[in-house]
Amino acid sequence: MAAVSLGNGLRIFYRERGQGGQTVLLIHGNTASSLWWERVMEHLPGSVRVLAPDLRGCGDSDKPAPPWSIADLAEDIYQFTQALGVGRCFVVGHSLGGGVAMQLAVARPELVERLVLINSAPAEGLVTPPERYAQLEAAVQMPELLKAALGMMMPTAPQDEFYRAVLEESVTKSAGALIPNGRALDVMNLVEQVAGLRVPTLIIYGQKDGLVTLDMMERTRDQIPGAQLELWPDVGHSAPVEAPERLAKRLVEFFGI
Structure with missing residues (x-):
């Protein structure tokens, strides 16, 4: 893990793997952290730079007082990329991170080369x-209650050491972001903005x-021009x-990498 200080004073921790001219940016979901991406990062080519930050309030990153918005989270990530010299990148967002990724693509289109949303918060908010x-x-x-709820969000995961580490870090380092992030998703609405994405x-x-329901993802697909939806049963x-x-x-x- 490394850390970088943003212009807004926040210190953001992140995982980094590989190096090269192309960058993949991985944005995690609510009550999560960059740890959730660790095994994905292991399987991406070392010839590509892969960055996975902890969002504010999560993992080892600073935990400012709420409230904050999805736009705030996206601006944090933009400042993070600029601090690390990223001019353009492939962006991947999971769950809440999908909302952040869409907001980033809307607000900073020059940054986002391709976009992947995984069981994302829909464009209309959640x-x-x-x-x-x-x-x-x-x-x-109640950490054990929260672990059980998070476990339901990954029903097919092998319950191995990595699974246990993910749950433990989520409840010990990211639980305080659960409600502020939920409030941010309550008022997010990017339907009109994503219609302009190219x-x-x-x-x-x-x-x-x-x-997240299939209906939500179908609507988001229809709202983003040219988006494709892939189902993993x-x-x-x-x-x-x-x-x-x-x-x-x-x-x-x-991404063609």
Whole structure:
């Protein structure tokens, strides 16, 4: 892990692998961290620079007081890329990170060469019912309950040492971001903006997902010009953990790296 300080004062930690003229940027989901991408990174070619930052409030990155917006998270990532000398890159977003990736593509189109969304927050946002927030507050205070909920988001993952490490880091280092990120998704709406995107876009949808629906992904596909939707029937919400080698291979194909 390394760290970089942004112009807004935040210190962002990140994982980095490989080197070369092309860069792949991996953006994780809610209550997650760059650790979720570790096995994907292992299967990407070493001739490509791969960067996976911890979003604010998550992993080892700084944890400022909420609230924050999806636009704030995207601006953090933009500043992160600039601090590391990235002029243009392939962007991959999982879950909440898909919302951040779309916002980044809208706000900084010069940065994004190709876009991949994995069981992403839809372009219209993802609203958590108000009564659910009490349950989420309780989960944040009860690590084993939160681990169980996160485990349901990766139903086909082998329950090995890596799986346990992902869950442990999520509840110990990223749980405080769960509700602020949820609030940010509540008010996100990029439907009009993504209609103007001119970036090749692939949406991967693991169909064993209990959170994001196929209907949401179909609408997002229809809202982004030229986007393609690929269904993975045997994967749940979290392909980076459930099917890392398969995902890495698909990224290599789509990015042409």
